[in-house]
Amino acid sequence: MYEILKKKVWQEEKPRITEFEVDAPEIARAHRAGQFVILIVDENGERIPLTIADKDAEKGTISILFQEVGKSTMCLGKLDVGDRIHHITGPLGKPTHVEKFGTVVCVGGGIGIAPVHPIAKAMKEAGNKVISILGARSKDLLIYEEEMKAASHEIRVTTDDGTYGRHGFVTDELKAMIEEEKIPIDLVVVIGPPIMMKFVCKVTEPHKIKTFASLNTIMVDGTGMCGACRVTVGGKTRFVCVDGPEFDGHQVDFEEMMMRQQQYLTEEKIAVERCEKQTCHKN
Amino acid sequence: MSDEKQTQGAPKAKPKKPKIPRQAMPEQDPHVRAKNFDSVTLGYADEQALTEASRCIQCKKPLCVQGCPVSIDIPGFIKAIKEKDYAKAVQVIKETNLLPAVCGRVCPQEEQCEQKCILGKKQEPVAIGRLERFVADYEAAHGEAPLPELPPKTGKKIAVVGAGPGGLTVAGDLIRKGHDVTVFEALHKAGGVLIYGIPEFRLPKAIVEREVDYLQKLGVVFKMNHVIGKIRTIYQLMKEDGFDAVFIGSGAGLPWFMDIPGENLNGVFSANEYLTRNNLMKAFDFPNYDTPIKRFKNVAVIGGGNVAMDSVRTALRLGADNAYIVYRRGREEMPARTEEIEHAEHEGVQFKNLTAPVRILGNEDGWVTGLECLKMELGEPDASGRRRPIPIEGSEFVLDMDAVIIAIGTSANPLIGQTTPDLKLTRRGYIEVENETTCRTSKNGVFAGGDIVTGAATVILAMGAGRNAANAIQEYLETGEWWTPNGDGEK
Numbered sequence: 226m227y228e229i230l231k232k233k234v235w236q237e238e239k240p241r242i243t244e245f246e247v248d249a250p251e252i253a254r255a256h257r258a259g260q261f262v263i264l265i266v267d268e269n270g271e272r273i274p275l276t277i278a279d280k281d282a283e284k285g286t287i288s289i290l291f292q293e294v295g296k297s298t299m300c301l302g303k304l305d306v307g308d309r310i311h312h313i314t315g316p317l318g319k320p321t322h323v324e325k326f327g328t329v330v331c332v333g334g335g336i337g338i339a340p341v342h343p344i345a346k347a348m349k350e351a352g353n354k355v356i357s358i359l360g361a362r363s364k365d366l367l368i369y370e371e372e373m374k375a376a377s378h379e380i381r382v383t384t385d386d387g388t389y390g391r392h393g394f395v396t397d398e399l400k401a402m403i404e405e406e407k408i409p410i411d412l413v414v415v416i417g418p419p420i421m422m423k424f425v426c427k428v429t430e431p432h433k434i435k436t437f438a439s440l441n442t443i444m445v446d447g448t449g450m451c452g453a454c455r456v457t458v459g460g461k462t463r464f465v466c467v468d469g470p471e472f473d474g475h476q477v478d479f480e481e482m483m484m485r486q487q488q489y490l491t492e493e494k495i496a497v498e499r500c501e502k503q504t505c506h507k508n
Numbered sequence: 509m510s511d512e513k514q515t516q517g518a519p520k521a522k523p524k525k526p527k528i529p530r531q532a533m534p535e536q537d538p539h540v541r542a543k544n545f546d547s548v549t550l551g552y553a554d555e556q557a558l559t560e561a562s563r564c565i566q567c568k569k570p571l572c573v574q575g576c577p578v579s580i581d582i583p584g585f586i587k588a589i590k591e592k593d594y595a596k597a598v599q600v601i602k603e604t605n606l607l608p609a610v611c612g613r614v615c616p617q618e619e620q621c622e623q624k625c626i627l628g629k630k631q632e633p634v635a636i637g638r639l640e641r642f643v644a645d646y647e648a649a650h651g652e653a654p655l656p657e658l659p660p661k662t663g664k665k666i667a668v669v670g671a672g673p674g675g676l677t678v679a680g681d682l683i684r685k686g687h688d689v690t691v692f693e694a695l696h697k698a699g700g701v702l703i704y705g706i707p708e709f710r711l712p713k714a715i716v717e718r719e720v721d722y723l724q725k726l727g728v729v730f731k732m733n734h735v736i737g738k739i740r741t742i743y744q745l746m747k748e749d750g751f752d753a754v755f756i757g758s759g760a761g762l763p764w765f766m767d768i769p770g771e772n773l774n775g776v777f778s779a780n781e782y783l784t785r786n787n788l789m790k791a792f793d794f795p796n797y798d799t800p801i802k803r804f805k806n807v808a809v810i811g812g813g814n815v816a817m818d819s820v821r822t823a824l825r826l827g828a829d830n831a832y833i834v835y836r837r838g839r840e841e842m843p844a845r846t847e848e849i850e851h852a853e854h855e856g857v858q859f860k861n862l863t864a865p866v867r868i869l870g871n872e873d874g875w876v877t878g879l880e881c882l883k884m885e886l887g888e889p890d891a892s893g894r895r896r897p898i899p900i901e902g903s904e905f906v907l908d909m910d911a912v913i914i915a916i917g918t919s920a921n922p923l924i925g926q927t928t929p930d931l932k933l934t935r936r937g938y939i940e941v942e943n944e945t946t947c948r949t950s951k952n953g954v955f956a957g958g959d960i961v962t963g964a965a966t967v968i969l970a971m972g973a974g975r976n977a978a979n980a981i982q983e984y985l986e987t988g989e990w991w992t993p994n995g996d997g998e999k
């Protein structure tokens with residue numbers, strides 16, 4: 226189990242972005258849009274959460290797509306087809322609430338485009354009109370464009386440097402859709418860096434557009450046992466791994482969440498320095 | 509016999525021989541051990557075990573057995589020690605207790621078997637737990653126990669949810685009855701709290717691993733990384749995967765927070781997180797292991813139970829200069845085992861009793877800087893029988909702190925309840941059972957036991973529940989009979 230069947234490097238330039246198709250039949254069968262896994266790369270590894278970006282229930286595979294931001298994702302990126310991931314637990318978290326809302330806008334920023342993909346797909350299947358906004362720093366850093374085209378009725382792209390699509394941020398595009406094009410939007414789903422999610426929520430709030438944000442807090446067990454993943458939503462403490470990962474974006478305390486993500490910066494640096502010096506072991 | 513008399517009333521004649529004192533347990537020097545994660549207590553040598561065993565007067569009606577939740581034949585195994593037949597001693601214990609090496613170390617003996625021991629009336633009770641540990645360790649040191657002969661396969665399939673002491677006991681009992689047993693565990697290692705919660709210095713993980721290996725050799729299948737309710741539901745296990753019965757032993761794993769300001773600052777952890785990073789993920793050995801843990805200088809642990817003691821002693825071992833217990837009642841009221849409190853004191857833990865935290869203070873980067881507390885005094889006894897702490901007005905003070913660990917209790921994890929609609933829960937979210945002997949839930953063929961039924965309790969109680977559930981499952985497989993709570997539990 227957990228053998229890597231396919232490997233695709235989306236972006237070579239650092240931070241590298243890689244996608245794996247992994248043999249995990251039970252997880253593929255149980256997965257619903259919005260859920261994630263927690264994996265351990267090797268014997269001494271930590272537990273890291275990654276969203277299930279796609280699955281093939283018949284083949285018994287799931288896809289994960291990740292950016293190499295630290296020790297664990299760097300080690301993961303070194304694995305090749307035929308290697309095994311030590312442990313994978315999932316699917317975890319509550320599935321996205323999918324029903325016919327009307328017009329749904331799926332916003333994915335950077336690596337966040339991959340996790341938004343299964344949600345767009347499920348929303349389309351449920352009869353919604355799906356418009357997706359994909360944001361990237363630059364044209365060659367854009368991932369999952371074809372997949373998102375297939376999962377949506379329409380896609381719009383923004384790049385920070387203007388090399389493709391609208392020159393600007395996803396928030397600019399969303400604002401234009403609401404204020405200039407006056408597209409009636411029933412729901413926004415956003416996944417990406419916390420700062421981006423925060424500003425997307427700021428755009429939709431005055432227009433009272435319901436917005437789901439999928440949070441990526443630090444996690445350990447992913448089963449509600451440790452509380453490492455806690456966030457404040459509407460003044461109450463919630464656990465992202467079991468109560469989320471999606472929450473009403475207008476209620477989330479993003480400042481606190483971003484602060485909590487910084488907890489292990491020093492240790493993360495130590496781990497990366499060490500990682501660069503030694504070879505990772507494979508299973 | 510004289511001991512006969514003793515069990516019936518006060519003995520008249522004084523014993524002639526000078527009394528042999530209860531044998532002390534050798535342990536690592538407190539100053540040394542406060543800096544390592546090795547076992548604190550070292551176990552009896554043969555000589556000490558024989559001396560201690562000789563203190564037992566072999567009561568005909570042994571009260572100690574009544575104090576043990578699984579009714580181990582205590583005089584029986586102590587007699588075998590006296591005869592130096594340690595292998596037999598193990599055998600006697602294992603008739604009722606699958607994990608003696610664990611219970612000998614972590615059972616609250618002073619409230620159970622040893623509290624009832626007749627010697628305790630006049631002197632100190634027999635050190636039953638230490639003897640139990642001695643024989644279990646003897647067995648481990650002298651090669652593997654031979655595998656018992658298993659009966660022919662019955663063709664019945666049992667699913668066990670959760671690999672804590674409760675689940676492991678059910679698995680061990682039912683595999684010996686010839687059934688196929690599969691254990692589904694959410695984490696990547698089996699053992700439940702024994703692996704993720706109780707630290708290495710109190711319960712070496714190798715002991716737990718050995719017991720799990722043994723079950724595997726008996727044929728129990730362990731499916732790790734399986735969160736039931738997510739990857740499969742109870743319903744699917746029974747209707748689609750062909751399991752004839754299910755035991756739920758998922759424990760009480762949801763940590764409570766206090767709902768005071770500052771609780772989400774960086775440097776505030778639940779005891780579960782702090783202990784899991786360290787025990788399950790081996791963060792004390794970062795960066796050899798990838799999971800990080802912070803080495804704080806001033807750490808406050810809030811609570812007064814075993815979990816709090818384990819956390820504060822872990823903080824010391826990770827290099828804290830000041831490790832505090834902040835507890836709102838007095839030392840007398842602490843729910844932790846006396847032995848653990850004493851060990852903590854000897855290691856240099858500072859106790860701030862009659863102190864209640866009201867606010868956690870932080871700096872602009874979001875890190876903890878202090879803990880604001882209120883002094884308390886004790887009033888009348890409350891519902892729990894312990895004297896109620898009452899705040900002293902205007903007694904606020906601030907302790908400088910860079911981490912706060914919250915160990916004030918846990919409750920039931922909702923995952924299984926949420927995904928099994930016909931499973932009746934109590935008001936507080938625990939699984940409701942008919943009674944402690946049958947362990948039958950409101951759902952036909954589904955049994956439950958351990959912390960998920962009782963709330964956070966003890967290892968031996970979870971094992972006792974496992975033993976009862978295994979018997980009840982066996983009966984159910986033979987008769988197919990069920991009960992109907994309030995007349996509507998059938999499904």
Ligand SMILES: Cc1cc2nc3c(=O)[nH]c(=O)nc-3n(C[C@H](O)[C@H](O)[C@H](O)COP(=O)(O)OP(=O)(O)OC[C@H]3O[C@@H](n4cnc5c(N)ncnc54)[C@H](O)[C@@H]3O)c2cc1C
Pocket residue numbers: 261273274275276277290291292293294295296297298299336339340440441442443444470486487488493494496
């Ligand atoms: C529900 C969920 C789904 C996620 N899905 C994806 C995904 O599909 N693809 C992907 O690339 N990443 C995803 N993440 C983030 C991913 O888990 C982290 O990037 C990863 O844990 C970093 O580990 P590391 O050892 O490589 O880096 P580290 O050295 O641990 O961290 C490097 C940087 O990442 C941040 N970070 C550390 N741990 C986490 C964490 N658990 N979550 C978020 N940020 C973290 C740190 O603040 C730091 O800035 C998800 C996170 C969550 C909670």
Ligand SMILES: Cc1cc2nc3c(=O)[nH]c(=O)nc-3n(C[C@H](O)[C@H](O)[C@H](O)COP(=O)(O)OP(=O)(O)OC[C@H]3O[C@@H](n4cnc5c(N)ncnc54)[C@H](O)[C@@H]3O)c2cc1C
Pocket residue numbers: 614615616669670671672673674675692693694695698699700701702705706707734735736737757758759760761783814815818921923924957958959960964965966967968970
């Ligand atoms: C730090 C600490 C110290 C303690 N010290 C002592 C002590 O000294 N003496 C003593 O007697 N007791 C002690 N206890 C209490 C004792 O450990 C517990 O009462 C006992 O472990 C309960 O056993 P259990 O089998 O019910 O559940 P647990 O040991 O909690 O095991 C439950 C298992 O089920 C798994 N699980 C949960 N949900 C699911 C799911 N949906 N699907 C699959 N698996 C799932 C969990 O991951 C876990 O492995 C301590 C507890 C803690 C936390």
Ligand code: SF4
Pocket residue numbers: 575576577578579580582605611612615616617620621622636637640968
């Ligand atoms: S299992 Fe616990 S209570 Fe029973 S005899 Fe052993 S130490 Fe005492």
Ligand code: SF4
Pocket residue numbers: 563564565566567570571572573582583624625626627634636
């Ligand atoms: S342990 Fe104590 S109570 Fe039990 S048989 Fe020996 S002397 Fe009697």
Ligand code: FES
Pocket residue numbers: 443444445446447448449450451452453454455464465466467
């Ligand atoms: S990750 Fe431990 S409770 Fe959510």
